[in-house]
Amino acid sequence: MTTVLARSALLLLIFLLAGCGGREVREPRDGAGRPLDPSRIEVPEPRPEPRARYGNHSPYTVLGRTYHVLPSARGYRERGLASWYGSKFHGRPTSSGEPFDMYRVSAAHKTLPLPTWVEVTNLDNGRTLTIRVNDRGPFKDGRIIDLSYAAAVLLDVVDSGTARVEVRAIDQAELPVDTIGSPRELPVLIQAGAFSNERTAEGVARQLRQADIDRVRVERDRVDGRTFWRVRIGPLRDAARAEALSRRIAGMGLGPPVYVYP
Template sequence: MYKSLSLILFLLFLAACSTTPSVRPPNDNELPKGDQGGAQKVGKPYKIAGKWYYPKEDPTYDEVGLASWYGRQFHGRKTANGEVYNMNSLTAAHKTLPLPSFVKVTNLANGRSIVLRVNDRGPFIDSRIIDVSRRGAQLLGFQKQGVTRVRVQASDANGNVVNPLPTRQYAEAPDDAEVTHFVQIGSFSKKSSADEQARMVLRAGETPKIYETIIDGRKLWRVRIGPLLSRNLAQEILDRLVGRGFYETRIFTEQKR
Protein backbone atom coordinates (compact mmCIF):
# COMPACT_ATOMS: atom_id res chain seq x y z
CA MET A 1 0.00 0.00 0.00
CA TYR A 2 2.73 2.45 0.99
CA LYS A 3 4.69 1.55 -2.13
CA SER A 4 1.61 2.21 -4.28
CA LEU A 5 1.05 5.58 -2.58
CA SER A 6 4.68 6.53 -3.07
CA LEU A 7 4.46 5.61 -6.73
CA ILE A 8 1.35 7.75 -7.21
CA LEU A 9 2.99 10.74 -5.51
CA PHE A 10 6.11 10.28 -7.64
CA LEU A 11 4.05 10.22 -10.84
CA LEU A 12 2.16 13.34 -9.75
CA PHE A 13 5.50 15.07 -9.09
CA LEU A 14 6.73 14.19 -12.58
CA ALA A 15 3.50 15.46 -14.11
CA ALA A 16 3.85 18.76 -12.24
CA CYS A 17 7.44 19.15 -13.40
CA SER A 18 6.52 18.56 -17.02
CA THR A 19 3.59 20.96 -17.07
CA THR A 20 4.28 24.11 -19.08
CA PRO A 21 3.57 27.25 -17.05
CA SER A 22 0.53 29.18 -18.25
CA VAL A 23 1.34 32.20 -20.40
CA ARG A 24 -0.76 35.25 -19.78
CA PRO A 25 -1.79 37.61 -22.57
CA PRO A 26 -0.75 41.26 -22.15
CA ASN A 27 -3.26 43.50 -20.45
CA ASP A 28 -5.46 45.82 -22.48
CA ASN A 29 -3.71 49.08 -23.43
CA GLU A 30 -0.41 47.61 -22.24
CA LEU A 31 2.92 47.87 -24.04
CA PRO A 32 4.22 44.33 -23.31
CA LYS A 33 7.59 44.11 -21.56
CA GLY A 34 8.50 40.49 -22.29
CA ASP A 35 6.97 38.75 -19.28
CA GLN A 36 4.82 36.34 -21.28
CA GLY A 37 7.32 33.59 -21.93
CA GLY A 38 8.13 34.60 -25.49
CA ALA A 39 11.52 34.02 -27.08
CA GLN A 40 13.96 36.69 -28.21
CA LYS A 41 15.23 36.05 -31.71
CA VAL A 42 16.15 37.67 -34.96
CA GLY A 43 14.89 34.65 -36.87
CA LYS A 44 16.04 32.65 -39.87
CA PRO A 45 15.13 33.46 -43.49
CA TYR A 46 11.66 32.16 -44.35
CA LYS A 47 9.46 31.82 -47.39
CA ILE A 48 5.81 32.88 -47.68
CA ALA A 49 3.79 32.55 -50.91
CA GLY A 50 6.95 32.07 -52.95
CA LYS A 51 8.80 35.07 -51.53
CA TRP A 52 11.81 34.97 -49.20
CA TYR A 53 12.14 37.28 -46.18
CA TYR A 54 15.41 37.89 -44.33
CA PRO A 55 15.06 38.99 -40.68
CA LYS A 56 17.91 41.14 -39.36
CA GLU A 57 18.96 43.60 -36.68
CA ASP A 58 18.25 47.11 -37.98
CA PRO A 59 18.51 49.79 -35.25
CA THR A 60 18.21 52.60 -37.85
CA TYR A 61 15.14 51.14 -39.57
CA ASP A 62 13.01 53.98 -40.97
CA GLU A 63 10.44 53.27 -43.66
CA VAL A 64 7.26 54.80 -45.05
CA GLY A 65 4.44 52.62 -46.38
CA LEU A 66 1.00 51.28 -45.60
CA ALA A 67 -0.17 49.95 -42.24
CA SER A 68 -3.08 47.60 -41.69
CA TRP A 69 -4.41 46.00 -38.53
CA TYR A 70 -5.42 42.54 -37.34
CA GLY A 71 -7.87 41.67 -34.62
CA ARG A 72 -10.39 39.16 -33.36
CA GLN A 73 -9.49 36.20 -35.57
CA PHE A 74 -6.01 36.12 -34.02
CA HIS A 75 -6.98 37.16 -30.48
CA GLY A 76 -5.58 34.71 -27.91
CA ARG A 77 -3.33 32.91 -30.38
CA LYS A 78 0.43 32.74 -30.04
CA THR A 79 2.55 35.20 -31.96
CA ALA A 80 5.67 34.30 -33.95
CA ASN A 81 7.89 34.55 -30.86
CA GLY A 82 5.55 32.62 -28.54
CA GLU A 83 3.77 35.49 -26.81
CA VAL A 84 -0.02 35.69 -26.72
CA TYR A 85 -1.74 38.11 -29.08
CA ASN A 86 -4.17 40.50 -27.45
CA MET A 87 -5.85 42.76 -29.98
CA ASN A 88 -6.34 45.36 -27.24
CA SER A 89 -2.65 45.69 -26.31
CA LEU A 90 0.08 47.67 -28.07
CA THR A 91 1.75 45.19 -30.40
CA ALA A 92 2.53 44.81 -34.08
CA ALA A 93 3.69 42.39 -36.78
CA HIS A 94 6.65 43.08 -39.09
CA LYS A 95 8.30 40.94 -41.75
CA THR A 96 11.98 41.29 -40.76
CA LEU A 97 12.59 43.23 -37.53
CA PRO A 98 13.85 41.22 -34.52
CA LEU A 99 11.30 39.62 -32.21
CA PRO A 100 10.65 41.36 -30.00
CA SER A 101 11.59 44.94 -30.81
CA PHE A 102 9.97 48.34 -30.45
CA VAL A 103 8.87 50.71 -33.18
CA LYS A 104 7.50 54.22 -33.27
CA VAL A 105 4.61 54.35 -35.75
CA THR A 106 3.33 57.69 -37.06
CA ASN A 107 0.09 58.01 -39.03
CA LEU A 108 1.03 60.50 -41.76
CA ALA A 109 -2.63 61.36 -42.35
CA ASN A 110 -3.16 62.89 -38.90
CA GLY A 111 0.25 63.13 -37.17
CA ARG A 112 -0.56 60.66 -34.38
CA SER A 113 2.34 58.54 -33.08
CA ILE A 114 2.49 55.55 -30.76
CA VAL A 115 5.07 52.99 -29.65
CA LEU A 116 4.37 49.31 -30.38
CA ARG A 117 6.13 46.06 -29.51
CA VAL A 118 6.85 43.91 -32.57
CA ASN A 119 6.26 40.28 -31.58
CA ASP A 120 4.77 38.76 -34.73
CA ARG A 121 5.43 38.32 -38.46
CA GLY A 122 3.46 39.93 -41.30
CA PRO A 123 1.73 41.49 -43.15
CA PHE A 124 2.53 39.52 -46.30
CA ILE A 125 1.17 42.02 -48.80
CA ASP A 126 3.83 43.91 -50.74
CA SER A 127 2.43 47.41 -50.25
CA ARG A 128 2.06 47.02 -46.47
CA ILE A 129 5.00 47.35 -44.09
CA ILE A 130 3.37 46.73 -40.71
CA ASP A 131 0.29 45.15 -39.13
CA VAL A 132 -0.75 46.75 -35.85
CA SER A 133 -3.13 45.50 -33.19
CA ARG A 134 -6.72 46.73 -33.19
CA ARG A 135 -5.91 49.01 -30.26
CA GLY A 136 -2.94 50.37 -32.19
CA ALA A 137 -5.22 51.19 -35.13
CA GLN A 138 -7.67 52.92 -32.79
CA LEU A 139 -4.97 55.10 -31.25
CA LEU A 140 -3.48 55.90 -34.65
CA GLY A 141 -6.95 56.80 -35.92
CA PHE A 142 -7.41 54.40 -38.83
CA GLN A 143 -9.46 51.52 -37.45
CA LYS A 144 -12.47 52.33 -39.64
CA GLN A 145 -10.64 52.70 -42.95
CA GLY A 146 -8.41 49.68 -42.25
CA VAL A 147 -5.27 50.95 -43.99
CA THR A 148 -3.27 54.17 -43.73
CA ARG A 149 0.11 55.57 -44.75
CA VAL A 150 2.61 55.50 -41.89
CA ARG A 151 6.21 56.04 -40.98
CA VAL A 152 7.77 53.19 -38.98
CA GLN A 153 11.00 53.80 -37.05
CA ALA A 154 12.98 51.40 -34.89
CA SER A 155 12.94 52.74 -31.33
CA ASP A 156 13.26 51.84 -27.68
CA ALA A 157 10.26 51.28 -25.40
CA ASN A 158 9.97 55.05 -24.89
CA GLY A 159 9.85 55.90 -28.57
CA ASN A 160 13.42 57.20 -28.80
CA VAL A 161 14.85 56.64 -32.28
CA VAL A 162 18.45 56.61 -33.50
CA ASN A 163 17.90 59.00 -36.39
CA PRO A 164 14.96 61.26 -35.49
CA LEU A 165 14.57 63.14 -38.79
CA PRO A 166 11.38 65.23 -38.82
CA THR A 167 8.27 63.39 -39.94
CA ARG A 168 6.97 66.41 -41.85
CA GLN A 169 9.23 65.62 -44.81
CA TYR A 170 7.04 62.57 -45.49
CA ALA A 171 3.71 64.32 -45.18
CA GLU A 172 2.10 67.18 -47.02
CA ALA A 173 2.74 70.03 -44.60
CA PRO A 174 2.14 73.76 -45.14
CA ASP A 175 4.88 76.34 -44.79
CA ASP A 176 5.58 77.21 -41.14
CA ALA A 177 5.43 80.90 -42.08
CA GLU A 178 1.70 80.56 -42.81
CA VAL A 179 0.57 78.35 -39.95
CA THR A 180 0.87 77.67 -36.24
CA HIS A 181 1.00 74.30 -34.50
CA PHE A 182 -0.56 72.83 -31.37
CA VAL A 183 0.21 69.57 -29.62
CA GLN A 184 -3.15 68.36 -28.32
CA ILE A 185 -3.23 65.77 -25.55
CA GLY A 186 -7.00 65.58 -25.18
CA SER A 187 -10.39 67.18 -25.74
CA PHE A 188 -13.07 67.00 -23.03
CA SER A 189 -16.73 67.88 -22.52
CA LYS A 190 -16.06 68.56 -18.82
CA LYS A 191 -13.57 71.17 -17.64
CA SER A 192 -12.74 69.07 -14.57
CA SER A 193 -11.52 66.27 -16.86
CA ALA A 194 -9.40 68.74 -18.81
CA ASP A 195 -7.94 70.10 -15.55
CA GLU A 196 -6.95 66.59 -14.44
CA GLN A 197 -5.35 65.82 -17.80
CA ALA A 198 -3.42 69.10 -17.68
CA ARG A 199 -2.08 68.21 -14.22
CA MET A 200 -0.89 64.83 -15.52
CA VAL A 201 0.90 66.48 -18.44
CA LEU A 202 2.48 69.00 -16.07
CA ARG A 203 3.77 66.16 -13.89
CA ALA A 204 5.27 64.65 -17.07
CA GLY A 205 7.42 67.76 -17.50
CA GLU A 206 5.45 69.72 -20.13
CA THR A 207 3.46 72.96 -19.76
CA PRO A 208 -0.05 72.67 -21.22
CA LYS A 209 -2.82 75.21 -21.58
CA ILE A 210 -6.57 74.64 -21.59
CA TYR A 211 -8.43 76.14 -24.55
CA GLU A 212 -12.21 76.51 -24.48
CA THR A 213 -13.99 76.11 -27.80
CA ILE A 214 -17.43 75.39 -29.24
CA ILE A 215 -17.83 72.77 -31.99
CA ASP A 216 -21.27 71.96 -33.46
CA GLY A 217 -22.90 73.72 -30.55
CA ARG A 218 -20.97 71.74 -27.93
CA LYS A 219 -18.57 73.36 -25.51
CA LEU A 220 -15.23 71.56 -25.29
CA TRP A 221 -12.03 72.05 -23.31
CA ARG A 222 -8.82 71.14 -25.14
CA VAL A 223 -5.57 70.37 -23.35
CA ARG A 224 -2.85 71.70 -25.65
CA ILE A 225 0.75 72.84 -25.80
CA GLY A 226 1.20 75.83 -28.05
CA PRO A 227 0.88 77.80 -30.21
CA LEU A 228 4.23 76.68 -31.66
CA LEU A 229 5.88 78.30 -34.68
CA SER A 230 7.83 75.17 -35.72
CA ARG A 231 6.35 71.83 -36.78
CA ASN A 232 9.66 70.22 -35.81
CA LEU A 233 9.29 71.50 -32.24
CA ALA A 234 5.72 70.21 -32.12
CA GLN A 235 6.95 66.80 -33.29
CA GLU A 236 9.63 66.71 -30.58
CA ILE A 237 7.04 67.47 -27.88
CA LEU A 238 4.66 64.84 -29.29
CA ASP A 239 7.46 62.26 -29.25
CA ARG A 240 8.21 62.97 -25.59
CA LEU A 241 4.56 62.72 -24.59
CA VAL A 242 4.01 59.47 -26.50
CA GLY A 243 7.09 58.05 -24.78
CA ARG A 244 5.49 58.91 -21.43
CA GLY A 245 2.24 57.12 -22.22
CA PHE A 246 0.05 59.87 -23.71
CA TYR A 247 -0.78 57.76 -26.75
CA GLU A 248 -3.65 59.89 -28.08
CA THR A 249 -1.53 63.01 -28.44
CA ARG A 250 -1.61 64.55 -31.91
CA ILE A 251 -0.50 67.67 -33.75
CA PHE A 252 -2.98 70.24 -35.05
CA THR A 253 -1.79 72.70 -37.67
CA GLU A 254 -3.91 75.82 -38.12
CA GLN A 255 -3.74 78.91 -40.28
CA LYS A 256 -2.35 81.96 -38.52
CA ARG A 257 -4.98 84.55 -37.71
Protein backbone atom coordinates (compact mmCIF):
# COMPACT_ATOMS: atom_id res chain seq x y z
CA MET A 1 0.00 0.00 0.00
CA THR A 2 2.85 2.37 0.85
CA THR A 3 4.44 1.75 -2.56
CA VAL A 4 1.15 2.43 -4.34
CA LEU A 5 0.62 5.67 -2.43
CA ALA A 6 4.17 6.83 -3.14
CA ARG A 7 3.80 6.11 -6.84
CA SER A 8 0.47 7.95 -6.98
CA ALA A 9 1.99 10.96 -5.22
CA LEU A 10 4.87 11.04 -7.71
CA LEU A 11 2.52 10.93 -10.71
CA LEU A 12 0.39 13.71 -9.24
CA LEU A 13 3.47 15.84 -8.61
CA ILE A 14 4.65 15.42 -12.20
CA PHE A 15 1.22 16.37 -13.53
CA LEU A 16 0.86 19.47 -11.39
CA LEU A 17 4.35 20.86 -11.86
CA ALA A 18 5.07 19.91 -15.46
CA GLY A 19 1.66 19.49 -17.00
CA CYS A 20 2.67 16.03 -18.11
CA GLY A 21 -0.77 14.49 -17.89
CA GLY A 22 0.23 11.88 -15.32
CA ARG A 23 3.06 10.45 -17.43
CA GLU A 24 5.90 8.67 -15.72
CA VAL A 25 9.52 7.98 -16.61
CA ARG A 26 9.60 5.04 -19.00
CA GLU A 27 11.94 2.19 -19.62
CA PRO A 28 13.60 2.22 -23.07
CA ARG A 29 11.24 -0.47 -24.38
CA ASP A 30 7.54 0.25 -24.09
CA GLY A 31 4.54 -1.79 -25.23
CA ALA A 32 4.33 -1.83 -29.03
CA GLY A 33 0.69 -2.82 -29.39
CA ARG A 34 -0.44 -4.11 -32.77
CA PRO A 35 2.07 -4.31 -35.64
CA LEU A 36 2.07 -1.31 -37.97
CA ASP A 37 2.60 -1.27 -41.72
CA PRO A 38 4.89 1.75 -42.31
CA SER A 39 3.23 2.44 -45.67
CA ARG A 40 -0.12 2.94 -43.91
CA ILE A 41 1.06 5.37 -41.23
CA GLU A 42 -0.23 8.87 -41.89
CA VAL A 43 2.49 11.53 -41.64
CA PRO A 44 1.02 14.90 -40.60
CA GLU A 45 1.69 18.05 -42.61
CA PRO A 46 3.35 20.89 -40.67
CA ARG A 47 1.20 23.96 -40.17
CA PRO A 48 1.39 27.19 -38.16
CA GLU A 49 -0.19 26.80 -34.72
CA PRO A 50 -0.68 28.90 -31.60
CA ARG A 51 0.81 27.73 -28.33
CA ALA A 52 -1.16 25.09 -26.49
CA ARG A 53 -3.10 26.16 -23.42
CA TYR A 54 -1.41 23.48 -21.33
CA GLY A 55 2.12 22.13 -21.02
CA ASN A 56 4.02 25.39 -21.52
CA HIS A 57 4.34 26.37 -17.84
CA SER A 58 7.95 27.36 -17.11
CA PRO A 59 9.93 26.50 -15.14
CA TYR A 60 8.74 23.07 -14.05
CA THR A 61 10.37 20.34 -11.97
CA VAL A 62 10.28 16.58 -12.49
CA LEU A 63 12.14 14.07 -10.32
CA GLY A 64 14.19 16.82 -8.69
CA ARG A 65 15.32 18.47 -11.92
CA THR A 66 14.07 21.84 -13.15
CA TYR A 67 13.40 22.55 -16.81
CA HIS A 68 12.80 25.86 -18.59
CA VAL A 69 10.56 25.92 -21.65
CA LEU A 70 12.22 27.76 -24.52
CA PRO A 71 10.59 31.08 -25.43
CA SER A 72 10.80 30.06 -29.09
CA ALA A 73 11.75 26.99 -31.10
CA ARG A 74 13.56 29.10 -33.68
CA GLY A 75 17.11 27.92 -34.33
CA TYR A 76 16.85 24.81 -32.15
CA ARG A 77 19.03 21.93 -33.34
CA GLU A 78 20.42 19.17 -31.14
CA ARG A 79 21.89 15.70 -31.36
CA GLY A 80 21.32 12.97 -28.80
CA LEU A 81 19.34 9.82 -28.09
CA ALA A 82 15.72 9.26 -29.07
CA SER A 83 13.53 6.76 -27.24
CA TRP A 84 9.87 5.85 -27.80
CA TYR A 85 6.66 5.19 -25.88
CA GLY A 86 3.54 3.21 -26.64
CA SER A 87 0.77 1.16 -25.06
CA LYS A 88 1.43 2.13 -21.44
CA PHE A 89 0.32 5.67 -22.25
CA HIS A 90 -2.06 5.13 -25.16
CA GLY A 91 -5.20 7.23 -24.62
CA ARG A 92 -3.80 9.20 -21.68
CA PRO A 93 -3.63 13.00 -21.85
CA THR A 94 -0.38 14.48 -23.15
CA SER A 95 1.08 17.63 -21.60
CA SER A 96 -0.80 19.74 -24.16
CA GLY A 97 -4.07 18.09 -23.12
CA GLU A 98 -4.52 16.03 -26.27
CA PRO A 99 -4.96 12.26 -25.89
CA PHE A 100 -1.83 10.31 -26.77
CA ASP A 101 -2.36 8.04 -29.77
CA MET A 102 0.57 5.65 -30.14
CA TYR A 103 -0.53 4.83 -33.70
CA ARG A 104 -0.09 8.44 -34.86
CA VAL A 105 3.14 10.33 -35.44
CA SER A 106 4.00 12.60 -32.49
CA ALA A 107 6.76 13.18 -29.94
CA ALA A 108 7.65 14.50 -26.49
CA HIS A 109 10.38 17.02 -25.66
CA LYS A 110 11.46 18.56 -22.37
CA THR A 111 11.84 22.23 -23.36
CA LEU A 112 10.43 22.99 -26.82
CA PRO A 113 7.19 25.01 -26.82
CA LEU A 114 4.06 22.93 -27.34
CA PRO A 115 3.29 22.35 -30.09
CA THR A 116 6.47 22.53 -32.18
CA TRP A 117 7.10 20.87 -35.53
CA VAL A 118 10.51 19.22 -35.77
CA GLU A 119 12.52 17.29 -38.32
CA VAL A 120 14.06 14.19 -36.76
CA THR A 121 16.87 12.33 -38.52
CA ASN A 122 18.01 8.88 -37.40
CA LEU A 123 21.80 9.23 -37.66
CA ASP A 124 22.24 5.45 -37.78
CA ASN A 125 20.21 4.93 -40.97
CA GLY A 126 19.62 8.39 -42.45
CA ARG A 127 15.82 8.25 -42.19
CA THR A 128 14.14 11.62 -41.65
CA LEU A 129 10.63 12.36 -40.40
CA THR A 130 8.63 15.52 -39.70
CA ILE A 131 6.95 15.22 -36.28
CA ARG A 132 4.65 17.36 -34.15
CA VAL A 133 5.83 17.68 -30.52
CA ASN A 134 2.85 17.83 -28.15
CA ASP A 135 4.12 16.23 -24.93
CA ARG A 136 6.84 16.49 -22.27
CA GLY A 137 9.68 14.03 -21.77
CA PRO A 138 11.82 11.95 -21.86
CA PHE A 139 13.11 12.44 -18.32
CA LYS A 140 16.21 10.24 -18.58
CA ASP A 141 19.74 11.60 -18.95
CA GLY A 142 21.05 11.76 -22.49
CA ARG A 143 17.67 11.43 -24.21
CA ILE A 144 16.44 14.46 -26.08
CA ILE A 145 13.17 13.29 -27.66
CA ASP A 146 10.56 10.60 -27.08
CA LEU A 147 8.87 9.27 -30.21
CA SER A 148 5.39 7.80 -30.44
CA TYR A 149 5.29 4.16 -31.48
CA ALA A 150 4.24 5.14 -35.02
CA ALA A 151 7.11 7.62 -35.34
CA ALA A 152 9.53 5.01 -34.00
CA VAL A 153 8.33 2.53 -36.63
CA LEU A 154 8.98 5.01 -39.45
CA LEU A 155 12.43 5.89 -38.10
CA ASP A 156 13.26 2.24 -37.34
CA VAL A 157 13.80 2.74 -33.61
CA VAL A 158 11.35 0.15 -32.22
CA ASP A 159 13.65 -2.87 -32.01
CA SER A 160 16.68 -0.99 -30.67
CA GLY A 161 14.62 1.05 -28.19
CA THR A 162 16.85 4.10 -28.68
CA ALA A 163 18.74 5.66 -31.57
CA ARG A 164 21.13 8.52 -32.22
CA VAL A 165 19.18 11.37 -33.80
CA GLU A 166 19.39 14.99 -34.81
CA VAL A 167 16.35 17.12 -33.99
CA ARG A 168 15.81 20.37 -35.87
CA ALA A 169 12.90 22.68 -35.10
CA ILE A 170 10.95 23.84 -38.14
CA ASP A 171 10.52 27.60 -37.98
CA GLN A 172 6.94 28.82 -38.31
CA ALA A 173 8.19 31.16 -41.04
CA GLU A 174 9.04 28.08 -43.14
CA LEU A 175 5.42 26.95 -43.14
CA PRO A 176 2.94 28.18 -45.76
CA VAL A 177 -0.17 29.86 -44.39
CA ASP A 178 -2.52 27.53 -46.26
CA THR A 179 -1.17 24.24 -44.93
CA ILE A 180 -4.61 23.29 -43.60
CA GLY A 181 -5.37 22.65 -47.27
CA SER A 182 -8.44 21.34 -49.00
CA PRO A 183 -10.43 18.23 -48.15
CA ARG A 184 -9.70 15.29 -50.42
CA GLU A 185 -13.37 14.58 -50.95
CA LEU A 186 -16.84 15.73 -49.99
CA PRO A 187 -18.85 15.62 -47.82
CA VAL A 188 -16.41 16.09 -44.96
CA LEU A 189 -16.52 16.47 -41.18
CA ILE A 190 -14.16 18.85 -39.39
CA GLN A 191 -12.81 17.42 -36.14
CA ALA A 192 -11.84 20.20 -33.73
CA GLY A 193 -10.39 17.79 -31.18
CA ALA A 194 -10.51 14.37 -29.53
CA PHE A 195 -10.51 14.19 -25.74
CA SER A 196 -10.38 11.52 -23.05
CA ASN A 197 -12.56 13.72 -20.81
CA GLU A 198 -16.20 14.30 -21.80
CA ARG A 199 -16.43 17.58 -19.89
CA THR A 200 -13.45 18.98 -21.83
CA ALA A 201 -15.03 17.96 -25.13
CA GLU A 202 -18.33 19.57 -24.18
CA GLY A 203 -16.47 22.75 -23.23
CA VAL A 204 -14.81 22.93 -26.64
CA ALA A 205 -18.16 22.29 -28.34
CA ARG A 206 -19.72 25.10 -26.31
CA GLN A 207 -16.87 27.45 -27.30
CA LEU A 208 -17.48 26.68 -30.97
CA ARG A 209 -21.23 27.24 -30.68
CA GLN A 210 -20.64 30.55 -28.90
CA ALA A 211 -18.53 31.56 -31.90
CA ASP A 212 -21.65 31.06 -34.08
CA ILE A 213 -20.39 27.80 -35.59
CA ASP A 214 -23.32 25.50 -36.21
CA ARG A 215 -23.72 21.75 -36.61
CA VAL A 216 -21.29 21.07 -33.74
CA ARG A 217 -21.63 17.73 -32.00
CA VAL A 218 -19.73 15.55 -29.54
CA GLU A 219 -19.36 11.89 -30.55
CA ARG A 220 -18.36 9.11 -28.17
CA ASP A 221 -15.80 6.65 -29.59
CA ARG A 222 -13.92 3.58 -28.36
CA VAL A 223 -10.31 2.90 -29.44
CA ASP A 224 -8.40 -0.10 -28.08
CA GLY A 225 -10.67 -0.28 -25.05
CA ARG A 226 -10.40 3.43 -24.24
CA THR A 227 -13.18 6.01 -24.57
CA PHE A 228 -12.78 9.29 -26.44
CA TRP A 229 -15.12 12.18 -27.13
CA ARG A 230 -14.62 13.75 -30.55
CA VAL A 231 -15.82 17.27 -31.30
CA ARG A 232 -16.95 17.44 -34.92
CA ILE A 233 -18.66 19.92 -37.24
CA GLY A 234 -20.62 19.05 -40.33
CA PRO A 235 -20.91 17.28 -42.62
CA LEU A 236 -19.89 20.05 -45.05
CA ARG A 237 -20.41 19.79 -48.79
CA ASP A 238 -18.49 22.89 -49.85
CA ALA A 239 -14.68 22.70 -49.94
CA ALA A 240 -14.14 26.45 -49.68
CA ARG A 241 -16.36 26.65 -46.59
CA ALA A 242 -14.55 23.68 -45.02
CA GLU A 243 -11.16 25.33 -45.57
CA ALA A 244 -12.33 28.68 -44.16
CA LEU A 245 -13.87 27.02 -41.11
CA SER A 246 -10.70 24.98 -40.49
CA ARG A 247 -8.57 28.12 -40.48
CA ARG A 248 -11.04 29.84 -38.19
CA ILE A 249 -10.91 26.98 -35.68
CA ALA A 250 -7.10 26.91 -35.77
CA GLY A 251 -7.11 30.66 -35.07
CA MET A 252 -9.22 30.12 -31.95
CA GLY A 253 -6.28 28.39 -30.26
CA LEU A 254 -7.84 24.93 -30.35
CA GLY A 255 -5.04 23.42 -32.38
CA PRO A 256 -5.22 22.25 -36.01
CA PRO A 257 -8.50 20.57 -36.94
CA VAL A 258 -8.49 17.48 -39.11
CA TYR A 259 -10.77 16.34 -41.92
CA VAL A 260 -12.82 13.20 -41.30
CA TYR A 261 -14.67 11.45 -44.10
CA PRO A 262 -18.03 9.91 -43.15
